[in-house]
């Protein structure tokens with residue numbers, strides 16, 4: 001049973017607080033948009049697809065008790081969406097989900113302008129639809145990615161792209177989970193992924209929990225592991241894919257891609273279509289989240305750097321499409337040149 005990053009329980013969302021993993025499995029009830037904003041911003045719920053579904057529930061939570069006119073309700077929808085949109089800037093799923101919810105609200109309002117209750121109830125149904133869709137999308141990404149895996153393969157990954165980052169079995173880790181289910185023995189090298197250690201804390205935990213062989217390594221050890229022929233395939237996730245195939249993903253991904261190129265290791269990105277942003281021509285336009293410097297100067301609340309030191313802490317970086325072998329989506333794997341293939345997929 002894959003772990004549940006987020007679910008809906010009657011009258012609130014429930015999330016597994018990922019800041020507590022791997023030591024504690026603490027579930028939090030989220031009953032307001034403000035609480036969902038905080039959960040997204042603090043990475044209690046994280047990963048592009050999971051953030052999208054979380055934002056959708058957050059928007060519903062912000063309007064479910066509204067009792068004004070339809071005009072006021074739609075204004076409230078926009079206001080809550082605007083607030084949630086400020087939680088994190090890079091994962092396009094957040095904005096994709098909020099736009100989808102705003103569009104659905106207007107569809108329902110147009111269908112029955114006198115019944116705001118239809119809008120409120122319809123928004124919960126739309127958020128639940130996104131949750132179910134993500135489960136199916138992950139499964140399909142897994143099945144397409146499975147075609148790349150062979151017994152004995154050693155796969156390197158960065159950050160966390162499993163069930164914790166999605167609502168299903170994951171994106172880049174989805175093929176690994178399906179291979180394991182089918183008795184195809186592969187092993188994973190998981191970059192610890194400084195500074196928030198999603199690899200050490202989350203990927204290692206998910207894979208161990210599933211009985212999949214996982215070896216944890218420092219981010220700086222990935223290149224030399226590839227240099228000595230220790231990696232057969234790199235699989236990573238995405239937070240935003242530009243129209244030309246440039247990919248924003250957890251910081252450190254572009255270094256892994258450079259090493260993979262240098263040492264002839266295939267480098268694949270797993271990305272649902274909801275993470276593809278055709279509105280951006282290249283990765284240079286992707287907003288990169290800068291986070292609090294204390295994430296770098298402290299580990300587990302213990303300071304490891306001198307007081308006052310300047311910190312550069314981008315949460316993501318952009319891998320140019322020329323370093324990417326292929327992009328695994330729920331509609332198949334696309335190879336360079338990406339532009340036309342991505343437009344065809346997203347049509």
Ligand SMILES: CSC[C@H]1O[C@H](OP(=O)(O)O)[C@H](O)[C@@H]1O
Nearest residue numbers: 046047048159165237238249250
């Ligand atoms: C399947 S999306 C996973 C993606 O999201 C992660 O970022 P964060 O942990 O900051 O939400 C990372 O970039 C992963 O590749």
